[in-house]
Amino acid sequence: MTNGRIRDEAGTASRILDVAERLVQTCGFNGFSYADIAAELQISKAALHYHFASKAALGEALIARYASRFMAALASLDTADGTARARLDSYAGLYLQVLRNGQMCLCGMLAAEYQTLPQPMRNAVIGFFDQNESWLENVLEQGRADGSLRYAASAQDTARMIVAGLEGSMLVARPYGDTARFQAAAASLLAGLVPPGSEPALSSPDPATAQPPSHPAPAAAGR
């Protein structure tokens, strides 16, 4: 009612992005087709091409939106008060949220498929990691200042280690369908950054509430 849209007020383009994003994060960029999106949205493949001329263009839009949202989430972490260490935990929590949906980080997935991606997508993936890294560098330096974090290597190397460690924790935990696995790995990872005599970093998986590993059949639907 707010506007004259026929279909949905959500906007077809953004609904396409929603579906495509989920598919990439679940099956990879080479693991789905325009037909899959069209079927799910019950529109024609040609309609997809109207909104996104090519799959490569869709991919670019996908990364752009994902990165913009992710950076917005990081900016919102910056406004909340608390130690750098707390922000680092929240950062890991962002990854956990994605994994809870049975999904991989969009850019982590695309990093695996990097060699098969068109150049503009490659650049965007690199850009995403660069932005994460520089945000983390900032947090790490603040953590060194406020005493909530302690690390021997440079802030840059440590930031790279954190990005890599969290991406890898998602990558490996997802096949097991076990978020506790991610939490344990992440906690163990960040434990190396905590001054001695401090409480554990990321909340360790509570055996009472943690979902048990669903080894044969993880969350998301296969194909």
Add this chain to the structure above:
Amino acid sequence: MTNGRIRDEAGTASRILDVAERLVQTCGFNGFSYADIAAELQISKAALHYHFASKAALGEALIARYASRFMAALASLDTADGTARARLDSYAGLYLQVLRNGQMCLCGMLAAEYQTLPQPMRNAVIGFFDQNESWLENVLEQGRADGSLRYAASAQDTARMIVAGLEGSMLVARPYGDTARFQAAAASLLAGLVPPGSEPALSSPDPATAQPPSHPAPAAAGR
């Protein structure tokens, strides 16, 4: 001359595995086709189906051979004397060797594509990680005994953190085409496991010999 083979003494099946392995580690299981292998070996696609009835069967054989070789490498690390810490460094070195070829760990790549894999391949991927984890657990416990390693969490959680951290370091470093990035992340990762007042873990990248990042064009050929 040793036998009556016409083609090559290497054996067609193993040459198929060689090419397929490289393709999976570079482009992913969904990123190459039987035609790619056939073209490279200059044989027909049907010949591939003679040796491996389906792509799924090829994938299973691929993981089996990769895992068997990897475990053999781990066993050989066990025979060499030295601290647990040294074996941990060598373990990270195995990953580095793969990355130097511009490749991802086979099972790390397949973990990303997990949702699209046939069930037997899924089981094999899980098995690979389980084997790595238990080998690492062993090393970690020995390291605690011989005093060369120190970690707060359980050996199991720490082992999972190491697998995840190294896989993630490969995943992220590869798009940058920069092995130094991997080395820095791995060193920073393992630094958390080293008793205070000890030399750094994995040899940090030497600025003199390290290859510079090849941002626009990494090593392997695109498609």
Add this chain to the structure above:
DNA sequence: GTACACTTACTTACCGATAGGTCAGAGTCT
């Protein structure tokens, strides 16, 4: 030792399904 049966390791030709993509036009809104 040579004829015959059988196996191995392929090839050529082809299949139906699906991939990403194009194009002319129809329906709807302002």
Add this chain to the structure above:
DNA sequence: AGACTCTGACCTATCGGTAAGTAAGTGTAC
């Protein structure tokens, strides 16, 4: 009328996989 959004029909290329055939080697009987 014109812009916007979308459909149906269609295109070519490629996907994994199959059927039938063949050249060369192996094993066995006589």
